Amino acid sequence: MMDFGLRRTEMALGTQVEESLKEAQESLRNALSFAARTERPMVCSVVADLISRIDSVMHTDSLLDKLETRRPGSSGDFGVFF
Numbered sequence: 001m002m003d004f005g006l007r008r009t010e011m012a013l014g015t016q017v018e019e020s021l022k023e024a025q026e027s028l029r030n031a032l033s034f035a036a037r038t039e040r041p042m043v044c045s046v047v048a049d050l051i052s053r054i055d056s057v058m059h060t061d062s063l064l065d066k067l068e069t070r071r072p073g074s075s076g077d078f079g080v081f082f
Contacts, residue, residue, distance in 0.1 A: 013061045025054050 013021075032047045 013058065018058065021054050021058060025051055028054070 028047055028051045035044045
């Protein structure tokens with residue numbers, strides 16, 4: 001198994017962290033809906049970027065979990081890519 005210097009953990013994001021990130025996304029979506037009506041486009045762009053970054057963190061964590069738990073030599077859910 002290759003070691004990329006990543007610490008082995010059962011789950012990189014705990015349930016509490018994931019729930020907090022989802023709540024933050026909801027709040028930012030609410031802010032974006034109000035900002036779209038009254039704020040400058042730059043404000044909307046930054047808020048949308050924050051939503052996107054939170055989404056990326058959660059999806060990347062899921063991908064890393066799959067990579068870390070796969071068996072050596074197994075392609076798992078990734079087909080011919082590994």
